[in-house]
Amino acid sequence: MRHELQVILNKKIERIREFFIFVGEIFSLFFQTINCTFSGKFYFDRLMEQIYHLGFGSTSITVVIGLTMGLVMTLNFGYGLTKFGGTLYVPAVISLSLAREMAPLFTSLLVAGRVGSGIAAEIGAMNVTQQVDAIRALGTSPVRVLVVPRFWALVLSLPLLSALSFAVGIIGGMIVCKTEFDIIPGFYFSKVFSTVKIHDYLSGIVKSAVFAGIITIFACYKGLSTKDGTKGVGASTTWVVVTASILILVTDFFISKIFLVIWN
Amino acid sequence: MMNETLLELKDIHKSFGKNHIHKGISLTLQKGESLGLLGGSGTGKSVLLRSIVGLERVDRGEILFHGKRIDQLNEDELTPYRIKISYSFQTGALFDSIDVFENIAYPLFEHTHYSYSQIKDKVKEMLSLIDLPGKEELMPSDLSGGMQKRVGMARAMILNPEIVLYDEPTAGLDPANTLNVVSLMQRLKDKGLASIFVTHDIPAALMLCDRIVVLHEGRIVFNDTPIKFQNSNDPIVKKFNVSKD
Secondary structure, three states: OOHHHHHEEEEEEEEHHHHHHHHHHHHHHHHHHHHHOOOOOOOHHHHHHHHHHHHHHHHHHHHHHHHHHHHHHHHHHHHHHOOHHHHHHHHOOOOOOHHHHHHHHHHHHHHHHHHHHHHHHHHHHHHHHOOHHHHHOOOHHHHHHHHHHHHOOOHHHHHHHHHHHOOOOOHHHHHHHHHOOOOOHHHHHHHHHOOHHHHHHHHHHHHHHHHHHHOOOHHHHHOOOOHHHHHHHHHHHHHHHHHHHHHHHHHHHHHHHHHHHHHH | OOOOEEEEEEEEHHHHHHHEEEEOOOOOEOOOEEEEEOOOOOOOHHHHHHOOOOOOOEEEEEEEEEOOOOOOOOOHHHHHHHHEEEOOOOOOOOOOOOHHHHHHHHHHHHOOOHHHHHHHHHHHHHHHHHOOOOOOOOOOOHHHHHHHHHHHHHHHHHHOOOOEEEEEEOOOOOHHHHHHHHHHHHHHHHHHOEEEEEOHHHHHHHHHOOEEEEEEEEEEEEEEEEEHHHHHHHHHHHOOOOOHO
């Protein structure tokens, strides 16, 4: 009995140790990425290439998710508020929700699925076919060559995608307001612009940039540590999507709290 | 072959978990020398090559290049040595998202200040050397296994290294492709390039190498000339020495 308890305890200790090593490696990769950005060679062409793939490549799904969010939220909030005579508050509620939370959060979750899995699969496949070893053996750094361009491409692109998602969502809200609740576009937009303050936009932008960092660092980390051939690549992509999504949701709470404390 | 030690391995130990791969390996490589590294599967031949270029860290022992210890250097410090000691991967390890030209030119873009036209000329010259002229625009997926290996060797060679580490360059190739790869290695040897050649291809090793080293159970059991290898009565060495039977 005592021996069994010892075995269980040892396993728990080992898992805790592995967790701390994992956290250390994630932070190490992040600091290496920052260090490589500001020292030595910077691959501007690779950055542009990644902005095209990760950023422009996500435009269509961003438009779809933004428009859908705007339409669905306005519909639900509209009918809910109408019951209490609050139809005129719909533009304010929709615009605030989209700017602070929904646009950055849903866009980031979608991008975590699309881009995070793509990065993990691409770098993971390179790792299992020794291409990452080749980068090292040829006297170059995988962090500099693979991680830095992807990191900055998404950190720059995701806030812009969130802004696009917000803009399209607002248009979606306007369509529903006009067709379902007889709110004219002029009134709708005047309410949107008077309700949403600069710090609300800023909150969304900062959140998106932080989420972008989380997605790329976790995806690159997992890609660079992928083992066991194609099976390992599949496992890495799943892990990245699940882990990044959970972390985005948890981080969202803390950033929201920080912004509320700062601005209220 | 000049009597100048380029590379020296002293008492190398390496383990993966409980698997003790190297139990004290010591050897030297002279300027212009070709050394054939033989051994059964899992004896750590490739691990030894990877350790030399710092892709694996040794647990104990020293690796010296031109008398300077390189086994404890970090990734950035290893860069100049990785230019001088190049590694030709078993699979070629070509970057599959870029074409043959960009693969071969990669080290030139990274480590030199040549103009684009100079790089183009050097790649063209290298493609002629590996008997693949005019294949610049092909993607790695368009090449056969033998061609991929030769392009990988060209990429490893383009910066004129002092030592090339070949990891089973003829494995899995048909006789014609094996001959292509071996003749390329012979041409590079004739240019005075030192090399360590990990292989199971004994005839190729006997043809190309000045010295044969046999690894067995983590230790070197034979380290001498191809002639002495062929005449050895050591039972472990005899297992590899198919040409004698």
